[in-house]
Amino acid sequence: MADELTWKDAKVGNIITEAGNASFRQTGDWRTERPVLDKETCIKCGLCWIHCPDAAIKPGEDGYYEADLYYCKGCGICASICPVGAITMIEEEEK
Amino acid sequence: MSRRVALEAAHAVAEAARMADVDVIAAYPITPQTHIPERLAEMVADGELSAAYIPVESEHSAMSACLGAAAVGARTYTATAGQGLELMHEVLYAASSMRYPIVMAVCNRALSAPLSIWGDHSDAMATRDTSWIQIFCQNSQQAFDMTLWAFRVGEDPNVLFPVMVHFDGFHLTHVTEPVVLPEQEEVDRFLPKLDYPFALDPHKPMTHGAFGIPDVYSEAKVAQEIALRKSKSVILQGFQEFGDIFGRHYYPVEPYKTEGAQTLLLTMGSFGETAQIAVDTKQSKGESVGLLNLRLWRPFPFQELREAVKNAQKLIVFDRCISFGGPGGPVCSEVRSALYNERERPTVVSFVGALGGREMSPQDFEYVIDRGREIAEKGSEELFETVGIRGEVTGIRG
């Protein structure tokens, strides 16, 4: 994206007027492990949601919180802090 | 009714800032600029000017606060000199690259060491490449006028660059001269309200100051350079509009009695007025000598300079700064560079003098003219000539 920019595209002062346009970035391809939720154990406390540095855990329709694998970097904080151990980190498979 | 008052340049520019209804002033005191922030602080304290006066704790913070104020759309003003201009050096690049239309008075002062509070152009010369629009004044009237002009040009939506208004420390800042002050109505006609198009606002969130990886940095810089060069048309338009409303006309290069002159002397700043006396003396003796005042420093007026010197045989450039170990006289090196590709150009001779507040009399300028013509004729081993240095040095070899 950046390497296609011409000098004419450089807005005055290099100011970016489109808020949050970095959200296209798929940081999910950084990870080596991913979180898996056991819905049986989960108590829907939301602590995983609030502790995710990447805002990659999203509240679902059913009240459960699940990792958005597009963004999830696999840090494992959610698995570590889950009070009931409902989240497990598993190795990412080779694609 | 415009009125004629006695003002030192420092007070004149403060008055210009007041008439321009500046919104934010962030300044740190430094000799010989102090009368500017003092006068502005007084104006704010007495309600003569409605502005936020931020008494910052250093010049680096002064220019930084100006960045913030300009980013939210405030008409922003500051002033500094010498060491202060150096201390804010990195912030100058931010101001111009981020395209904030800040106006700054620079009361040209020599750089330490040894410490000198007195005037020369070394502070200005250290900021040549900072991408600010830069203009030089010869007297208090011009300091006042160019301040108004600076807001008009810098804030123009097709420009959006910060502007430095240079005038000599002590020789102008502390010297009372007659200044014609216009009517407020005239100023309001000349200077539209600032409508900065990228003001920070929660309703329309923008990011100022993103960083540039190698893939984008070059394009960003080239875009900036092209924009700075393009500002020339607004610069000239600003001069034109100023002349139309206030009756005083300014140009990038201003001739003084140059018709048919075989030898030209080029100066910047207030010492040009002293040199004018030398030129008058020479002409009264029938010598073919004229004077050029280089007013617009950045973007450099290549076209106007070439035009102004094309009929002269000899061009003597007087600098108030040494570019150590390099070209000697910085203005001269730029003039030489501007003329290099011309098929016909005068012989250019470089003089450096009046450093750190050292005086130049009209007789000193007569010496410069005589010696300059001599060198132009005979040639010289020296890179540049010095003026008035005790100890039998007249020239420096390259």
Add this chain to the structure above:
Amino acid sequence: MSKETIRFGKSAVTTQEFVAEGHTFCTGCGEALALRLACKALGENVIIGNATGCIEICTSPFPVTSWRVPWIHTLFENTASVISGVEAGLKILMNKGKRPEQDIKCVAMAGDGGTSDIGLQALSGALERNHNFLYLCFDNEAYMNTGIQRSSSTPYGASTTTAPAGKFSIGQITKKKNMVAIAAAHDIPYVATACPSYHFDLMRKVRKGAEVEGPAYIHILSPCPTGWRYSSNLTIEISQLAVQTGIFPLYEIENGRYRLNADPPELKPVEEYLKPQGRYRHLTSDNIERIQRLVNEDYARLKKKAAAFPM
């Protein structure tokens, strides 16, 4: 149908993300989490001024930005000065009718380097001038963005690249500069410490700091898996241990009056905090004993102050 807030007991936390997903903070970054929480507490009506550092680099590579609120970065040491200009500019423009009246909070964000070292002068000036702004220092205890060089906020005994542990060195030989005391010495209305493991406490303090008239300073411990050398999943545990061992006490100073937010009857031994971190791997038991003594002294001194000037 997406909910606007998520309830935790009596608290409601907005689901809005002011720093867009897909930023480039390291895996498990404590600073990213602290930033996310702080922004949720601040809401949309802000203008943020950011120093050069991890937050700036991870959120603003031209031509894209993670920011969904107005944001300005210029240089490294001048955040407080830039925000001074923003604050003064907004105030005067609204006074003069040149900008519509709007409730906008000015927030300065910087790391420990941009605060306690190169940014100290600008911060002191802005605090002294009594600008109405909130200053958030995200302290990961070194110049992390440029590769883990020491700062004056690096704790005694920690190894960094410019103060590395070696045959003749324990790493950082000086104590962590007390920025909270320095901020408080300016007699400002509100100073506090916070930490991402105590998320509601952090958000409450940020909100409080934002609501205060005048300068507010919050020092936020930001554990860094990369620089502190611990497994990325332990960020919250490490933050908790920092508080539970007394190494990073949580407290507020409001107009010179102290309140300790957490005062466990017995502090955990510092070793529990130090052991999981590779930057302390070289410490001998003597070193750890010394650190324990220093922490005990500092904590006792804090408790004395809190008792002498209670809220």
